[in-house]
Amino acid sequence: MPELPEVQTIVSTLQPVVVGTAIKKVELFRREIVHLEKSTAAEPFDLAAQLVGRQITALTRRGKRIIFTLKDGAQFYIHLGMTGRLIAQHKPIEPVKHTHLRLMLSNGKLLDFIDPRRFGGVWWLGQDARPDGDLGPEPLTLRSAELYQSLAKTHRAVKSALLDQHVIAGLGNIYVDEALFAASIHPATLSDTLSLEQTAALLRAIKSTLNSAIKHRGSSVHDYRDGNNEAGVFQTLHKVYNRKGQPCLRCGTPLQRIVLGGRGTCFCPKCQPEPNS
């Protein structure tokens, strides 16, 4: 599941490969993965016509989005969904199954977007649309007073609020569970009942979890690979995610699994006690 640390690792590994190159050729194997941010344009959108011949001047991340900036300021982004990969091919090879888009670059490298489940895709923004108008703040630079305010505005399980990209951008199922454990907060705690102190502790836990995951090049649970097709190692350091029934690494109590907001949720019933309400 590519979340913020995985997307950051992909961007970091791809920057030296793609920034400064021009797009020589575009192979689009599946038209449906291309979207226009807004607009009901009746005429079919020609991604290749927009991209070919243009230089990539920047590759950045916002939330879980990988943002390409072109020389004239036009932008598009790739979202990896659940199973997406964005991989630089350093030698010419045949595209694998589920390769939906291939960019051929002026330095001879290929950039493949591969996504079996097709929850991901490419969003063309052009020169006017912003890549993140609908996203909440970045967790790594967020301040606790701001998070406290936005959590107070919504009455639902804190886990559901943290998964909401409008509230905070970049967290997914793995890092929300890990951060809630690190902060000793039960995932079903109602978001508007957290104190400022608890919120500050939660944000510290989010930041340290994400920074550690970035340092370990992300979590390769199922499909994730970085831009050079290499796995991350943070999955070996998960304390609760996917560890149902195994002993809590802090107190030894068997970890529990519940379904919250339709998502599997692992936590320690002793370290993260249910809030009495």
Added chain:
DNA sequence: GTCCATGTTCTTTA
């Protein structure tokens, strides 16, 4: 063959 994994969007419910 059934069920489950999950990010986002769409639909339904309260």
Added chain:
DNA sequence: CTAAAGAACATGGA
């Protein structure tokens, strides 16, 4: 009307 909860999507693996 709003907010929250739930379903749907797609495919491979258990």
